[in-house]
Amino acid sequence: MTYEVLARKWRPTTFAAMAGQDHVLRALINALAGDRLHHAYLFTGTRGVGKTTVARILARCLNCETGITPEPCGVCTSCREISEGRFVDLIEVDAASRSRVEETRELLENVQYAPTRGRFKVYLIDEVHMLSGASFNALLKTLEEPPPHVKFLLATTDPKKLPVTVLSRCLQFHLKNLTPDRIVRHLEMVLGEEKISAEAEALWALARAADGSMRDALSLTDQAIAFGDGQLQADEVARMLGTIDQGALERILESLAAGDGEALLACCGDLAEHAADFPAVLRELMAVLHRIAVVQAVPAAAPAGASVGDQVGALVVAMAGRLTPEDIQLYYQIALTGQRDLPFAPDPRSGFEMTLLRMLAFRPQQPGSDQRPARVEASAPAQGAGSAAATPEVAAPRPEPARSATVTPQPESGLRGTNGHSQPLPEEPDSINVKPEAPPNAVPAATGPAPVAVEPPVLGAPQHWHDVIRRLELTGLTAELVNHCLPESVEDGRVRLLLDPAAEPLHADVHVGRLEAALSALLGRPLKVEIRVAASADETPAQQAARRRAERQRLAEQAIESDVNVRTLIETFNASVQRESIRPLG
Numbered sequence: 077m078t079y080e081v082l083a084r085k086w087r088p089t090t091f092a093a094m095a096g097q098d099h100v101l102r103a104l105i106n107a108l109a110g111d112r113l114h115h116a117y118l119f120t121g122t123r124g125v126g127k128t129t130v131a132r133i134l135a136r137c138l139n140c141e142t143g144i145t146p147e148p149c150g151v152c153t154s155c156r157e158i159s160e161g162r163f164v165d166l167i168e169v170d171a172a173s174r175s176r177v178e179e180t181r182e183l184l185e186n187v188q189y190a191p192t193r194g195r196f197k198v199y200l201i202d203e204v205h206m207l208s209g210a211s212f213n214a215l216l217k218t219l220e221e222p223p224p225h226v227k228f229l230l231a232t233t234d235p236k237k238l239p240v241t242v243l244s245r246c247l248q249f250h251l252k253n254l255t256p257d258r259i260v261r262h263l264e265m266v267l268g269e270e271k272i273s274a275e276a277e278a279l280w281a282l283a284r285a286a287d288g289s290m291r292d293a294l295s296l297t298d299q300a301i302a303f304g305d306g307q308l309q310a311d312e313v314a315r316m317l318g319t320i321d322q323g324a325l326e327r328i329l330e331s332l333a334a335g336d337g338e339a340l341l342a343c344c345g346d347l348a349e350h351a352a353d354f355p356a357v358l359r360e361l362m363a364v365l366h367r368i369a370v371v372q373a374v375p376a377a378a379p380a381g382a383s384v385g386d387q388v389g390a391l392v393v394a395m396a397g398r399l400t401p402e403d404i405q406l407y408y409q410i411a412l413t414g415q416r417d418l419p420f421a422p423d424p425r426s427g428f429e430m431t432l433l434r435m436l437a438f439r440p441q442q443p444g445s446d447q448r449p450a451r452v453e454a455s456a457p458a459q460g461a462g463s464a465a466a467t468p469e470v471a472a473p474r475p476e477p478a479r480s481a482t483v484t485p486q487p488e489s490g491l492r493g494t495n496g497h498s499q500p501l502p503e504e505p506d507s508i509n510v511k512p513e514a515p516p517n518a519v520p521a522a523t524g525p526a527p528v529a530v531e532p533p534v535l536g537a538p539q540h541w542h543d544v545i546r547r548l549e550l551t552g553l554t555a556e557l558v559n560h561c562l563p564e565s566v567e568d569g570r571v572r573l574l575l576d577p578a579a580e581p582l583h584a585d586v587h588v589g590r591l592e593a594a595l596s597a598l599l600g601r602p603l604k605v606e607i608r609v610a611a612s613a614d615e616t617p618a619q620q621a622a623r624r625r626a627e628r629q630r631l632a633e634q635a636i637e638s639d640v641n642v643r644t645l646i647e648t649f650n651a652s653v654q655r656e657s658i659r660p661l662g
């Protein structure tokens with residue numbers, strides 16, 4: 077028995093089995109159910125999104141022996157012959173291979189004769205834009221006065237190449253590219269039926285590589301099954317696709333966010349050890365930076381592309397909260413010039429390393445961190461030292477963000493700023509530090525600084541959650557997940573947490589597992605963690621941090637605007653305050 081490729085084996089034969097394209101299917105189903113049929117349909121969309129599949133299903137709907145129906149029976153002779161591609165009244169033509177006018181004429185010659193067996197004679201012309209001008213004229217004649225027993229189903233990837241006269245006589249449906257999320261769900265269904273085990277991240281990698289095309293996704297899956305000897309593992313699939321392990325991207329972004337040059341270089345070392353394709357890694361880094369920027373600008377964009385199991389989506393959401401939009405823009409710009417200059421670097425690895433180090437070196441000083449880590453300072457001079465990859469666009473260090481506002485006087489004057497004149501903001505008490513190390517009702521440790529046991533009532537109380545989180549010492553995405561959670565209840569060794577719906581993409585089994593392990597270790601007994609996605613009346617630690625940041629920013633802006641010197645500058649020189657340059661102190 078020969079292996080049947082997945083795309084053919086799982087080609088849908090009913091509208092209900094189609095993945096996506098709901099808008100098109102609904103219109104067709106309504107038309108079929110209400111018997112409002114057009115004589116010519118045009119399906120447009122990129123390759124592999126289901127144009128000819130929809131057309132073939134429509135041909136069945138029109139010719140099923142049970143009558144015109146949106147749900148063809150699938151068992152009558154017509155239905156079966158159409159699936160097997162041998163129905164005499166379904167004339168399929170690939171215009172890409174048959175564009176000459178005499179062939180089209182020959183094809184259309186028989187149009188006036190009644191169908192042999194079916195209700196309708198259905199002409200399915202794929203890649204119809206490839207027909208020659210004269211062929212279009214022949215087709216147009218038939219479209220102008222179509223016999224009642226004829227239906228035209230045209231499909232094309234390039235409707236702009238069709239003459240307007242043809243376009244205007246067709247009912248047009250545009251099939252959309254499928255989202256990675258939709259493709260993953262379909263692959264899960266297919267592989268489940270095929271009894272092939274697959275890691276979620278492997279499916280996401282395939283879905284992203286398919287670029288919106290279900291057919292490509294299925295044929296890549298075929299290749300991956302052959303490559304992985306019958307199963308789909310994330311690292312194998314990444315190797316096949318030439319993409320990099322998503323964990324590496326996560327570590328790079330983590331290191332950048334933490335300003336940790338050592339970890340960054342270690343990451344480059346690991347990549348080199350695995351013979352990574354550095355230009356490709358840089359491209360993927362840029363793709364992730366782009367997604368982060370989108371999520372930062374339009375938070376609602378997050379769930380569409382990112383859902384449970386999509387590690388990159390979770391990473392994007394987490395990093396969107398940890399890095400500022402300015403950081404992301406800067407990193408992207410540096411990556412872009414880094415990519416351009418990569419061919420001039422002594423070797424791809426050093427070009428890639430220089431690009432990452434430049435991101436570290438030029439990252440604006442973060443409010444609250446007085447000093448960049450010393451190791452980063454040390455790497456900065458190396459960057460300028462005659463590197464072929466150095467670029468003028470980004471080589472000029474960005475001005476340090478003002479610790480007070482920059483005031484731009486309208487007329488030229490020597491005054492550039494008010495450094496030193498702004499009022500320092502009152503230090504905000506750090507609520508975490510003033511909390512007692514052990515909650516009041518905790519069991520006191522018997523001797524010395526043994527781990528302090530925290531009892532369930534404390535764990536369940538939102539006000540002590542900060543303290544618990546701090547002691548869990550989680551890192552990375554797991555820490556991010558916990559910061560978006562609040563305890564709901566604790567009973568019988570089950571810790572129930574509420575997860576802020578905005579952070580749902582962070583919800584992954586791997587993080588829940590890490591959290592369970594950390595909580596069990598902290599409390600000294602086995603605990604199960606259950607996470608429910610629902611908004612809470614109380615603030616999550618992440619929400620609280622965001623609110624405090626906004627509050628401090630507002631106070632800083634108020635302080636600048638009420639500053640006597642600033643007011644004088646504004647009144648005397650017609651100056652204006654650049655609000656975006658205001659940063660809270662400390």
Ligand SMILES: [Zn+2]
Pocket residue numbers: 139140141142148149150151152153154155156
């Ligand atoms: Zn049938």
